[in-house]
Amino acid sequence: MIELLKVLVCMPFLLYSCYSDIKTRRVSNNVWFMMFGVGFIFIMYDLMTYGLPYLVRNILSFLFIFAFVYILFQVGAFGGADAKILMVISLIIPTFPAIELGSTSLPLTGVPPINLFAFSVFGNSVILTVIVPIGLCLYNLVKNPSESLKRPLYMFIGYITPISKLEKGHFRMIDSYEDTKDGLKFKFSRSGTEISSDVIKELKMYQKEGKVKDGVWITPGLPFMIPITAGFITAVVYGDLIFQLTMQFMMM
DSSP, X not given: OHHHHHHHHHHHHHHHXXXXXXXXXXXXXXXXXXXXXXXXXXXXXXXXXXXXXXXXXXXXXXXXXXXXXXXXXXXXXXXXXXXXXXXXXXXXXXXXXXXXXXXXXXXXXXXOSSOOHHHHHHHHHHHHHTHHHHHHHHHHHHHOHHHHHHSTTGGGTOEEXXXXXXXXXXXXXXXXXXXXXXXXXXXXXXXXXXXXXXXHHHHHHHHHTTSSOSOEEEEEOOOTHHHHHHXXXXXXXXXXXXXXXXXXXXXX
């Protein structure tokens, strides 16, 4: 029952962080302070119940996750909010929660050899993020098959939006562009092009002059808090996706 309560307590904070990340691409530090404050009750309960072994395990779990997400944050592969949520999870739920629902035991696939719950949450979130490129690819093949096949790599990371419908938001153009004597030239840019009011105005002007079609490739900024939340739920219910995929591959 305690393990189930831990999961239920974490869920509102995860869901709110998803909402905040979608709306503003930011999550207030107060969310993590409040989550840790509520979770501290469970930390103290487990400490009194299991004693020193639990404390050592909890500290080691936190240090491992802290070092792991810190490295990812420093290389720019991780946001600050994403790192903080995993660290708080590692403190509240250091190992896989064993939950009994009637005759069903969760996680369904059992506990993986590396019994670090937050690490499995991260691994699951990375696997689940792969769904996004697949979804974009299918969308582009249905919506704009001819244009998509001209840019096969683009259709995995973005989609075409009419210039008339462009607006400032949490997405960027995949290409950079340059007005040359031969017309408007688009080329791939690693950093893309921020869609500002000036860029929208300029593109509309080029469109009126016939230098560009009514459509440019844009890529959405995916809030990683959504895959983390999905990875959390998957870890609780199913287990560690990477471990299960590895086992399936070895069996093949």
